[in-house]
Amino acid sequence: MAEITMVDAVRLALGRALEEDPNVLILGEDVGIDGGVFRATDGLVQRFGAARVRDTPLAESAIAGIAVGLAAQGFRPVAEIQFSGFIYPAIDQVASHAGRLRNRTRGRLTCPMVIRAPFGGGIHAPEHHSESLEALFAHIPGIRVVLPSSPARAYGLLLAAIRDPDPVIFLEPKRIYRAVTEAVADDGKALPLDRAFTLREGADVTLVTWGAMVKESLEAADALAEEGVAAEVIDLATLKPYDAEAVLGSVRRTGRCLIVHEAARTAGFGAEIAARIAEEALAELVAPVRRVTGFDTVMPMPKLEHAYMPSTERILEAAREVMAWA
């Protein structure tokens, strides 16, 4: 069992899916011979041929729309949008068609497609290469939204997404594409698409997060442990649907919750979690629910990126603050 990075795990899952199901195919800009700009599809066109691993013209709306047509015909297209900042033109096809085809035809036509896109900041990329748009998709009915945060979860969740009979937006936190390696067995085992992962248990405060911020959240939990505070860290992993029970159960035990995400604060998905807690675990709360998030600003260009990203320090400050409540 090899130690692999998250982007390796993505590639492993894609290869597995292509192998096990002849209806799986990959399409996107530069996914072929170039192997994707992050190499997530490296080697696949050589193994599976240019009919199943397809470089597309530069047209995100059509990429999504073509995936809808392929999926309606029983294929399982896995489309790559090169960076999530370029996914906006695909939203119409996702919201108006992919997420509706089954409902609109009362199950006659279905839409088993996946759109993968690297997301998030922190790699000093040019403008538009660092966006976090999970909240937009989480609001759209009829689809699923999944965000892995480790090699093993990337492998299992991507397999699940590809096998799922409905459209899935699969957002890959590119900042940690190569941050850690982990032993991942290529055993074809999928992970459930509606379960959060409790990465660390703790009785004092719950940290709910996803994507690359899992890293800072775990670092903050380490630091808190030294201060005698036991933080529970939950990687939500699937945002639509999301595992409210995992969050609520934890918050009912700890009475305190921080939600950490990189996306802009206002109407970010952190709001949904906090709202849910305010609806269903109010009585158990001993401190206000805090969101540690990106600001309501345009993601700055590289020189100020660090000032935008929620830091371990910002998480710690917020944690100390909620711990100060009796």
Add this chain to the structure above:
Amino acid sequence: MAEITMVDAVRLALGRALEEDPNVLILGEDVGIDGGVFRATDGLVQRFGAARVRDTPLAESAIAGIAVGLAAQGFRPVAEIQFSGFIYPAIDQVASHAGRLRNRTRGRLTCPMVIRAPFGGGIHAPEHHSESLEALFAHIPGIRVVLPSSPARAYGLLLAAIRDPDPVIFLEPKRIYRAVTEAVADDGKALPLDRAFTLREGADVTLVTWGAMVKESLEAADALAEEGVAAEVIDLATLKPYDAEAVLGSVRRTGRCLIVHEAARTAGFGAEIAARIAEEALAELVAPVRRVTGFDTVMPMPKLEHAYMPSTERILEAAREVMAWA
């Protein structure tokens, strides 16, 4: 001072803006001789000419992008998207360009544009004609999101939106375009773009809402009054930025809050309000914050539309439930 409907008020504000500022212009599908499918621009092409009231080819992305170019040149384009369900293709231009031009050029170029779109359900329209997408826009940095709910507020807020030096998404609740008439003076007075409107005062429970659901919320408040419950009804009116102080102040007094919106529940803007309350007014809450919203489903076609829309009855039930908390 004539008694006019909300769509009349929109037209009045547009005419006023065209009159007072030669840089204001209107563009969109069927906004010219047809006067818009809801007649919001009726008569304007006759008064101001086809150069300033422009029928466009059928292309929403370009409509938004052209507005960006016009705005950068000092015009104040007011673009109409015929129904908010057709606004998805314009999101890229809004999020990637309109909301960023000022920041990207450090103020050298700016983007004083408005996109108007009728939104929401309840008029038995075909598919895609009933969407509520305010939460998507509220998450996008650099723009404003405004939703009037009465003739007077439509007039004052639209004037403010057009005069504002930054991009504004102006969503008009078409279900109540003609629901009520109100005396509106064409006095050119704008309303502030960051103030909520308290439509009814009450000490027992706060109802926060916007758009067409203001109607049901007020009805529910009437019914509650008969049950001896004094509901405060707040029309949020501007979602980005939003008047958190108005909401928090009210909730601190009442200790109870219902948020009512027609859009899908998950990651809807109601979540933002509830999250904010959980962060800043937790201690004053005597009951969980409840959201009465559309379901996380595709907006049904007309025959089941009524089952989707939050009804006065659903608001009342939720209100009675929060009132049951001590």
Add this chain to the structure above:
Amino acid sequence: MSRRTEGERIAQFDIWSRGYLSPEGDLSDAAPDFAHDRGELVALYRAMLKTRALDEKAVALQRTGRLGTYASSLGQEAVSVGIGAAMRPTDVFLPSFREQGAQLWRGVTVVEALLYWGGYERGSNFSGPREDFPICVTVGAQFAHAAGVACALSMRGEDRVAVAVGGDGSTSKGDFYEALNFVGAWKLPAVFVINNNQWAISVRRGDQTAAATLAQKAIAAGLPGEQVDGCDVIAVRAAVAEAIARAAAGEGGTLIECVSYRLSDHTTADDASRYRDDAEVSAAWSLEPVRRLREHLVAAHGWTKDEEETFRTEIRDEIEAGAEAYLAAEPDPPTAMFDYLYAELPAALAWQRAMVDGGEDG
């Protein structure tokens, strides 16, 4: 001397237009074989009559509050029926919202059509053409779906073809062009048909684009484009059939512009008198497709008053029966809005479904 140092013509493109049946009902010598077959023509005629009858009925139902907003295809029946007749049952149809003629031809029932426009999702669960796409309301999106369907068909090595239709307005959408470009780049078996009915609601064809023809938009994608008389069902059928044959033979896609005229309002929600002259409409009536085919049938094939009467009665009965079945349709339970959202409703949504279960109003 070299290409690089002199101005040189490097590409040349022609756009052709064809029509076989004149407004007066005269058939050109160039007409295809099937145009001489009484049975074939009668079938086309019947389908156009039926389409017109459905439109009439639907508009009447809407006017009396028993149907939702409806888009009549009055004057454009030849486009829709010509497409339907050209397609093979195994091909896949991706319609816009004004192509009921082709839908009926392909086996969508009158009830299903009315259910759709009456506001029931199940109207799109066609019992007949199971792989056909539902009506596409967002203008232009169907072209991308068609490219995807065509890609699927060709990947499976089938000789089937995806046929999508849109209006003149739809040719201004990025989706139309992006999809057309994919069809060219990937040599997909897809035929895009434009029902150029001269209007996109209130916007004239001439204000939609400066292109002299819509057919020439094919050139941007390296595809053949052709214009046909969209009031001539023979020409539409012939052109679409030829394009389908080419696509099925692996020769790639085609764009076909059918020049028609929208004799009705845009939809029942529209009032075209606000923006166009009666005179223009009256003039366009002289081109409409049903009468010219009838006149040709009478003159060349001895079509009788009796035959006409029988047809009209049969069609009326069929439409009436469909309308009655539609009016008697059982409502869907409110829970239906959850039951087809996902293959399996996520547990997280169970409580929402429970909320509407049983109650009419949640």
Add this chain to the structure above:
Amino acid sequence: MSRRTEGERIAQFDIWSRGYLSPEGDLSDAAPDFAHDRGELVALYRAMLKTRALDEKAVALQRTGRLGTYASSLGQEAVSVGIGAAMRPTDVFLPSFREQGAQLWRGVTVVEALLYWGGYERGSNFSGPREDFPICVTVGAQFAHAAGVACALSMRGEDRVAVAVGGDGSTSKGDFYEALNFVGAWKLPAVFVINNNQWAISVRRGDQTAAATLAQKAIAAGLPGEQVDGCDVIAVRAAVAEAIARAAAGEGGTLIECVSYRLSDHTTADDASRYRDDAEVSAAWSLEPVRRLREHLVAAHGWTKDEEETFRTEIRDEIEAGAEAYLAAEPDPPTAMFDYLYAELPAALAWQRAMVDGGEDG
């Protein structure tokens, strides 16, 4: 007999290509007047040299960790400089991310260019061409902005023109087409230039579209389209200048395809050896624009080694000075991310700004 009953050619389109300066440096007789003016040619030459020097410096800075991802225009300097030279100062430029040659010509400074690629927003606050758009990273969006700018210019009755540039890949985007169609429909004073450098990252021009030329995409919008040798700065300048003159005269827009070759990687983040043969690149070097103009200058205008040396020194000094100023640039305060977001920061965001104020890390 009537149009409707016979096949008829209803439209015909030609696409022409031009070039004046051969790869060997020979000037065609058809060359425009300015091509015989030593001063003009020297200015173009200098601008191309400077563009190449900036690219070299930028790549070097990136390789040593002192600049962000950078898109070199190596081999395409004639496109960018030709555009810059053709434009009048009053025109408005809307660049993609590979047109530093035109930006420099129009007065964007070396420091500003480096600041942008170094990750400072203020690099787009050009002190020179104040109305020019910033670099557009989202492929194709600039064309819609250009249509909007052109609409503004024409509404004010000015004879100014909007000029937008994109790559071969950008012609596949809906935005490109929608905007082109608006330019045609509204007869806007806009010129769209395509730098067809044969690659969109790893995707070949031939896989991007089946269109034989990119110039012919103009036909879809009813506009004139022309191909030029994009390694011939004289041809690019002439074609763009003529298009600008037509647009300024109220005759509408033009699409110009410049056939060039991307000699570098896509950006510094790319490794083109993964997907293209060295042989192809070597062959393309024989077409590159700088050498052919130098050879022409030497042969036809007695360009000397000394002159060349002086130029190179001056340019090196200018670029070095710019780079030094860039490297010495003051950081922006973190609060800058709030200070240009809105004309006036909404009160609701004041606390967020306060959070980053003073601290480096918020």
